[in-house]
Amino acid sequence: MSENRTFVHRVIYGALIVALLIPLALLSQPATLEAPGGLLSRMRREHKLSQAELGDIDPTSATIKLATMGMGAIAVQALWHKADEYKKKEDYVNLGATLEQIVKLQPNFFRVWDFQAHNLSYNISAEFDDYHDKYYYIMKGIDFLKEGQEKNATEPRLLNRLGWYIAQKIGRADEHDLFRVLFRQDAKWHATDRPDRPLEARDNWLVGKEKFAESHTLADEQEGKGNFLKTSPMIFYSEAAKSQINYAENLEIDGTFGETARRAWEVAKGDMLAFSQRPMQSSIRERIRLGDYEAEQAKAATLAKKLEAIAPGVKQKIYQEKLATLTPAQRRAHETAADDRNLEQRELYAQSSYLTEVEWDEVAERVEPSRRAEAKEVANALIRAEEVVKYIDLEREKLNYDYWWARCQSEVLPDALAAREATYKAGKLYDQVEMEKSVEEYEKAWRHWRVILDQFPRLRSDSVTADEMVEEIERYKKALHFAGKKFPEPFILQDVIDLSEQKDPDLAAKKAQEKEQKKEAPAAAGGGEESKGATEGPKGDAEKSNGEKSGEKSAEKSAEKSGEKSEVKDSGPEKSKGEEAKD
Amino acid sequence: MVVENPILPYLQWLLEGDSARGIGGALYTYLTTAGIVALAVLVLGYLIAAVRHGPLAAGDMTYRVLLAAVRDLFGISPRRVWALARLAVKESLRRRVWASFVVFAVILLFAGWFLDPQSPNPAKLYLSFVLTWTSYLVLLLSLFLSTFSLPTEIKNRIIYTVVTKPVRAGEIVLGRMLGFAIVGSVILALMGLASYVFVVRSLRHSHDVAGAVDAKTGRGVTTEDLDHRHEFVVDPKRSKEELHFTEYASESSHRHSMEVQTDEQGNTTYAIGPREDLEVARVPMMGVLTYYDRDGQPGKGISVGKEWGYRRFVEGNTPAAVKWTFENVTAERFPNGLPVERTIRIFRTHKGIMDRGVRGTMFVKNPDTQTRTIAFPFTAKEFRVDSDFLPRTLEGSGRRQLDLFKDLVTPEGRVEIWLQCNDSGQYFGAAQADLYLRAADAPFAVNFFKGFLGIWYQMLLVIGYGVMLSTFLSGPVAMLTTLGISILGLFSEFIRELTSSVLEPDIKNKLGGGPIEAAIRLGRQSGVMTDLEDSAGIRIAQMADQAMMVLLRGVSRLIPDFSQFDNITWVASGFDVPSDLWMQQGTMVAGYLLAAFFAGFLFMRTREVGK
Known part of the structure; x- marks a missing residue:
């Protein structure tokens, strides 16, 4: 009887198992060339979740994910905690090893690659003092992104980040001069990245542009497949052209002019033009072309x-x-x-x-x-x-x-090229204490700049060019001083100086104060009651005029410095004058 | 090498503790805890017996149990324990424990696929890898062996073939523990041997000179081996010249010795030796650190805003300095002079000269007579060990020649080494362990063994707890409980932080409260730094959290902190595992094992088969 019951139980259990397996088999039926497969298979294809569609198939990653037996999320949590701890305690070797483990568990999660690459290239590299070490970690972050890209072949944002790190991190860090040289000389990296890359193309801006261009192509392909870009397309698609502009700009900063510089700017102009003709989704409405x-x-x-x-x-x-x-x-x-x-x-x-x-x-x-x-x-x-x-x-x-469009249009012109070259030479001569020659070169540069600025007024009003020029004009003033000459009045680029003063409230305040002092000096000499306040001392004077001319913020700032915050802040008339000046 | 908590001398640790950190002597703490737990168990046992049999009978029973237990304990026969241990060994072999070694061998075979020899510190990476896998496998093996053995035998009634013989409960428990410990130790030794061969063979390398050495500058470059090459400069006046590492990676400054020989015809040959720093186990002599602030007075050093407050900083081009005072520095110990090694952190407040390191000076001073040497300049190197040798004769002010031991070291053997940053606006950061005298070098193989000692200790703990729990729990439950204890032990630092963040809340340790408060915060999406409103509900939740944390703290104190047995960092960083450390670890393990044995013995006696 007992044996019979056991047998019946076994049959029932067996039947139940088979009954449960049937729908499971139907759900998870694999796709073949002829048939679309079960529901899971179809959904996987529909949402592009199969590993082959995401990027390289990594058997290790798949094995590790399976080995965690559904506890992957907990393991990931513990690993992120560990990674943070290693970072905090400056144990970068173990941090690197932990990151490897994290990406094995989360290989298709964009943020993991993005966050940790940023950690390596920006946060950890900054912890080191030797620029070689800094460079090592920047490249480690870049390689991390490359690995991420291989595993996520359909993700254009990773390629975009890659371009950004190569272009901007190497090209804009405080140590950019040193990094740019190291990057150019990094034969091993270039050999693995693109063995046929010629020596002259190993500039970080050009390699960055290469990656940006690849990310644009990938984004276009993916858009065709219905995968939309999850970032601002305007900024995303502008990067390649911007990199070319930076490349051209840096050529001139490094002292390369003439035909080479002109060609680089020509390419930049072409890139900007192509960018302006690209239909892109605006942040508010449908596609537009800039x-x-x-x-x-x-x-x-x-x-x-x-x-x-x-x-x-x-x-x-x-x-x-x-x-x-x-x-x-x-x-x-x-x-x-x-x-x-x-x-x-x-x-x-x-x-x-x-x-x-x-x-x-x-x-x-x-x-x-x-x-x-x-x-x-x-x-x-x-x-x-x-x-x-x-x-x-x-x-x-x-x-x-x-x-930027005005820059691209203007920089290819002979006047702009000559202006840049003369400014560069003047700066070099200044550094070599050849003041007479430096002044000559500067004056030559100003003449060319005048032509360019008249033709492209937009350049004059933008801080990028204006700041750069004002800096050079300051050096020119010093060169004049050392050469025993006076600053010419009217100055050929006076409008640039005026505009920059208008934009910089502190500078404007300083100028106004100088003028005020000039005006009031004779009155003070005459012993007038009113003038006493204005000449009571350099500190009080500076605070007052800061408050008056540059508004409340500057007043607070200068008052904080001298520990008299409340006094200045409470002074009603100064405040209202400041506000007026601001308006 | 980072040493966050200074290692106390063994006897001080055992008897006195560290009053500065509020830690009592280990022996005292252990005896107190054990006493409290034993008393609690006894009282609990008595109370249960009193409820069931009345207070008088309960007292009698408790007395009899205690008496029998003492008699049992003193009657333990080493011969019988050994016989039972052999039985455990045989049983383990029947259960094919050697398979874990096979798994380990397979892991080593494929390890090369995942390990990056270009890592900034490959030795650390490789060692961490083998030691981590060894500990995982050995701990898992010990877990399964120790927890399933007794319950299976009790279930299958095989235990009766043992208990029918004149053996005591204590002997059964001890025999198991010993037997499994032997099996685990043999497997661990095999894994250790394989790991040693793997690490050394993977990283040991040498180079040849590639191309010609520049006759004028003496500059040359080696061949590329193990994914790197070295640049070197040959000084014709010296026969031996160091090679300097050129891969731009920190912590990886390994070097090779180089013999340069020029024959009569003027032909020069270069022989590059094996890597020098790989198989190294420095024995450091640590000093006591004092910071001096910018006014030249002893202070706390400056925090430059790093989350980790391990190192404090001193300002450059001011009287601020870092001083290490060493004791027991004698001519017998350092006959040729003082080998100083340092690792300095740099913090720049302005760019300065970016292609040059921040400069500093070092000088030696007699703490009694205040006699000091001139300042020796150096350029600070971060994340690598920078060596300097202070010979017996050093220059003092006015070009006076100073004898290291006569003029600079006090008769009691005390000497000070001072460090200052010279660049204005830049800072040097240092911790106590960042500058030391390299007193000697221990054999690497022995140090490697000490690294494995940490794993061995953990294995013994798992076996001890596993056997103890298996005396009264079924196999799977005992296994899960031991696993839980091990995990708690691995995360004990985190648990400590968590409990103290709830029980002693402070701005520095805000973690978002206990589980209930954390759940409330999650639901409200409120960050850990945001204060919750002072409502009755929140107060109840926080009180419930506190109760849970008190319980968790109590439990965690009874569980060994597995992270304390981590000797990997020492070995991987090239430092000898201090004898004080491994002796402390050994004593702790002995203490826990003793407690586990007593508990196991008592539980076993309560069972029918144990009587």
Whole structure:
């Protein structure tokens, strides 16, 4: 009886096992060339989760993942904890070994590669004092990213990071001069990365560009397969062109001019042009091309004229109607010219300006019924064109596109090349204490710069060029001083100096203070009561004028330095003057 | 080499402890803990018996149990224990324990695939690898052996073939422990031997000179072996010249000796020897560190904002300095002079000259007479051992010749070595173990053995606890419990941090509270530094956490801290495992084993088969 019962139990268990196995087998049926396979197989393909689709198949990683028997997440947690501890305790050998273990468990997780590569190249390399050691860890981070890329062949962001580390970390660190030489000489690395890379192409900016370009191609391929880029496309796709610009720029910094520099800038110009023609997803709306700005602007202007022709004076009429609905104070603010508005009026204007805005479709609505449909069509096209202009402008602003495009256009010109070369030579002569010759070269450079700046005013207003030039002008002033000459007035690039002073509140304050002192000096000599405060001492004076001219922040900063924070902060008149000056 | 907690001399550790760190003598702590636990067990046993049989009968029973136990213990026969140990060995061999060695051999065979000889410190990497795998395998083996043996025998009634003979419960427990320890030790020894051969063979290498040596500068380069090459400079005046490592990796400054011989015809031959620093076990003589602040007064050194406060920093180009005071420095011990080795950390507050290291000076001073040498300049090297040799005769101020032992070392053998940073705005960082006198070199093979000693200690603990738990738990439960104890032991530092963060909260140790508070924080997505509101619910949660942490702390104190038996770092960093350390470890293990044996013996006696 007992034996019978056991037998029955066994049969039941067996049947249950088989019954459970059937759906499991159906679910996990592997795909073949003819059949799509079970549900799991189809889902894996649909979501591109199979290892072969993600990147290289790593049997070790797969084995380790299996060996953790579902405890992988806990193991990963413990390993990350260990990695943090090793980093904290500066045990970088064991940190490296732990990272290897982590990536075996999480080989297809972008953030692991990204975070730990950053750790190696940026955080750990900074811990070392010897630049060789720093370089070693930067390259370790770069190699880590390369390994990540092999395991995640469909992830363009890793290639992008790779380009960034090679270009920016090596090219922008404090030790960039030393790193760039080490990178060029790192024959072993170049041999494994791309054995056919010629010696002249071993520049970090060019190799970085290579990687960026590869990441762009990969992103395009993946987009075709429905895998969208999980980062800002504008910045992502601008990197290759920016690297070429940096390469060209660095050629000149290193003292290479003439045809080589011109060619590099030509390539940069071509790259920027290609970038501007690339349709890209903007952060707000559908695809736009940065190069379409001017065309879209012209289109909007034409359409605006066309609508005006259909509905002459309607826009102005609606504006007047809306203006009439405002309060008298608001109206006065609107009617006053922008430059003449006082603080209160500016505020009122800002608060109410949206109330007087006239939309194009409002204009179309007012058109007589026979032409209203046509007007609406034009208004819609106009709204769209203006939107496109607005979004392109927004994206261009983010990238400082106008400036870089102006640089690319200008740097290929003979005047720019000559200006750069003369500035470089003047700097070298200055370092060699050849002041007379340095002044000559500087003056030659200024003449060429004048031509370029007149042709490309955008360059003058951007801090990148302006700061660089102001720095050189300061050296030029010193060279003049040592050569026993006076600074020429009017100076050929006075507008650059003025603009830079306007942008730098501290500098502007300093200048204003100098002027003030010049003005007040005779009065003080006369013993006037008012002038006493202004000349009571260099410290108090500096604090006051800082507070007055550069606004509250500077006042606080300088007051903090002298330990008199509350006094300056509480001084009402200075504060309001400062605010005015800021406005 | 990082030594976060200075290693106390053995006897001081055993009897006095470290008052500065608030640690009592080990023996006292052990006896107190053991006494409390024994008393607690006795009281608990009595209370249970009292409930079941009444207070008088319970007292009588407790007395009788104690008496029998003492009689049993004193009656343990080494001969019978040995016989039982042999039985355990035989049983282990029947269970094919040698398979673990085969697994280890397979791991070593394929290890080369995963280990990077280009690592900044391959010796550390390779040693860590073999030692880690050895400990995993040996501990797993001990775990399975010790926990399943007794329960299986009890279940299969094989134990009756033993207990029917005149053996005592204590002998059964001790015999098992001894037998498994023998088996584990043999396997560990085999693994150690294989590991030694693997590490040394993998990393031992030499080079030849590649191409010609530049006649003018004496510069040359070696062939590439083991993925690296060296540049060297030959000084014609010397017959032996060191090679300097050129791979740009820290902690990897290994060197080779080089014999340069020029024959009568003027032909020079270069013979490059094997790697020098690989199989090394420095015996350091540590000094006592004092920081001096920028006003030249003793201070605490400066924190430069690093999370790890192990090293403090001193400012360059100011009177700030770091001083090490050494004791027992005698001419007999250092007949030729003082071999000084140092590792200095650098912190720059400005770029300075980036292609040159930060410069510093070192001088020797007599603490009694204040006589000192001139300052010897050096350029600090980070993450590598920088050696200097201070000969018997040194230069003092005014070009005065100073004798090391007459002028600079006090008659009691005390001497000071001072270090200062010379670059303005830059800082030197140092900890006590960062500068030492290289008193001697111990044989590497012996040091390697000491590295394995740590694993052996852990293995003994696992066996001890495994056998003890298997006396009253079933196999799988005993195995899981021992595994749990081992894991707790491995993470005991983390547990200490966790419990103290809840029980003694401080701004420095905020970890986000205990499990309940952490769960609340997770749900609210609030970071560990954010203070939770002072509500009744939160207070209840925190109190519950505190109760749990008190319990966890109590349990963790009864469990050996496995991380204390980690000798790998010493061996891998090229330092001799100090005798004080391994003796302390041995004593701790003996203490835990004794406790495990007593517990196992008592549990065994409570079982039918043990009576």
